[in-house]
Amino acid sequence: MNGSPERMDADLLEAAVREARAGRAEGGIPIGAALFHVDGTLLGAGHNRRVQDGDPSMHAETAAFRNAGRRPTYRDTIMVTTLSPCWYCSGLVRQFNIGRVVIGEARTFHGGHDWLAEHGVAVTVLDDDECVGMMTEFIAAEPQLWFEDIGETQ
Amino acid sequence: MNGSPERMDADLLEAAVREARAGRAEGGIPIGAALFHVDGTLLGAGHNRRVQDGDPSMHAETAAFRNAGRRPTYRDTIMVTTLSPCWYCSGLVRQFNIGRVVIGEARTFHGGHDWLAEHGVAVTVLDDDECVGMMTEFIAAEPQLWFEDIGETQ
Numbered sequence: 001m002n003g004s005p006e007r008m009d010a011d012l013l014e015a016a017v018r019e020a021r022a023g024r025a026e027g028g029i030p031i032g033a034a035l036f037h038v039d040g041t042l043l044g045a046g047h048n049r050r051v052q053d054g055d056p057s058m059h060a061e062t063a064a065f066r067n068a069g070r071r072p073t074y075r076d077t078i079m080v081t082t083l084s085p086c087w088y089c090s091g092l093v094r095q096f097n098i099g100r101v102v103i104g105e106a107r108t109f110h111g112g113h114d115w116l117a118e119h120g121v122a123v124t125v126l127d128d129d130e131c132v133g134m135m136t137e138f139i140a141a142e143p144q145l146w147f148e149d150i151g152e153t154q
Numbered sequence: 155m156n157g158s159p160e161r162m163d164a165d166l167l168e169a170a171v172r173e174a175r176a177g178r179a180e181g182g183i184p185i186g187a188a189l190f191h192v193d194g195t196l197l198g199a200g201h202n203r204r205v206q207d208g209d210p211s212m213h214a215e216t217a218a219f220r221n222a223g224r225r226p227t228y229r230d231t232i233m234v235t236t237l238s239p240c241w242y243c244s245g246l247v248r249q250f251n252i253g254r255v256v257i258g259e260a261r262t263f264h265g266g267h268d269w270l271a272e273h274g275v276a277v278t279v280l281d282d283d284e285c286v287g288m289m290t291e292f293i294a295a296e297p298q299l300w301f302e303d304i305g306e307t308q
Binding site for chain 2: 050054055056057058062063065066068069070071072073074075086087088089090091092094095096097112148150151152153
């Protein structure tokens with residue numbers, strides 16, 4: 001975790017990108033997330049599990065949150081996600097007072113991260129090319145699955 | 155599902171209350187929820203599973219949503235919950251365009267239901283005495299567990 005803030009954010013994002021790649025390799029939706037302590041310790045990571053488990057409640061962020069287990073506070077944590085968090089996952093961040101969110105990209109989907117910033121969450125959008133590429137390819141290949149995952153009816 | 159709208163809402167709430175009672179009997183947090191189709195068909199029900207599964211991501215509403223399985227749309231569904239939904243669960247309702255929310259009570263906790271109403275969700279608060287009683291008793295008995303479940307630091 002040494003180096004510039006940009007380098008550190010890129011290191012954090014890599015943990016989420018690994019999850020997204022793993023999810024796609026399993027035939028699932030390529031969105032990954034990781035919850036870190038502010039000291040750089042990984043607390044939990046996960047990826048979208050709609051296809052793998054038939055579970056619509058497991059978005060990447062909720063999977064990372066679940067895998068981190070029970071904690072008394074989240075103010076000292078960072079949620080790192082490959083994609084702008086939807087309202088469901090933005091609500092998770094706000095309710096549990098997660099202090100900071102690092103987002104791979106917000107081009108292919110713009111969720112609730114502006115709302116989080118308005119409510120005091122530190123938000124960083126990295127505009128990462130690999131994240132954009134994974135989602136662009138996925139949405140083109142499986143639009144119905146994508147719309148299902150965000151509750152949109154075509 | 156016959157009778158007046160109030161009677162129908164009370165019938166829907168009973169499914170969520172049963173879940174809350176079951177959760178408390180297991181030593182957990184007494185919040186229950188049920189997702190119904192607008193025709194009255196029960197799609198899924200569940201209760202908070204923080205204690206039972208060590209899973210902070212399973213609030214009552216997310217458990218009911220998970221247990222309903224994958225669906226292409228939620229506009230024709232009603233989320234029934236014993237307690238005003240927190241930001242996490244309100245975000246779930248908004249993202250998936252769940253059309254209506256029926257809430258047992260909002261006295262012991264006031265979540266995001268006003269925000270949902272502002273965004274077009276039909277919200278009904280029943281102010282049910284049993285729901286108020288379960289939460290009042292629980293919060294008095296286990297305040298630390300309650301604050302953990304809503305991400306608040308005492």
